[in-house]
Amino acid sequence: MNLLKEFKDFAFKGNLIDMAVGIIIGSAFGTVMKSLVDDIFMPILGMMTGGVNFSDKFLLLGTVPSGKTITTIAQAKEAGLAVLTYGNFISAFISFLLVALAIFIVIIKVVGTLTKTKPAPTPSAVPEPTNEERMLELLKQIRDKIA
DSSP: OHHHHHHHHHHTOHHHHHHHHHHHHHHHHHHHHHHIIIIIIHHHHHHHTTSOOGGGOOEEOSOOOTTOOOOSHHHHHHTTOOEEOHHHHHHHHHHHHHHHHHHIIIIIIIIHHHHOOOOOOOOOSSOOOOHHHHHHHHHHHHHHHHO
């Protein structure tokens, strides 16, 4: 019975629920970033490099059996060859850079700006006297001259 109560206390703490929500949102953010890279940036990069499709770029690490022609990653894997798919790595690296940029902008810049404490204003050296204070000073000077 005690174990069940401890688990309940652990599972329903506010921090744990906040963390779970953060993980779910992070997962959805990762999906959006993958789509952004795969569906938007990589086609643009491919167009800029003369129509290159990076997801098709690979390097065979073994010898091709005689009489076989390997032109796709699927064919290479079907033939049992080791394949270095550097195009997928380029896509993943661009995705990483975009996520890092988004985190930098949102967390470092925006949250940092919102939580930055403003320094207390420094008082000026000597405050300007008010009209009333000037009149009192004049009256004191007049009194001192008369006496």
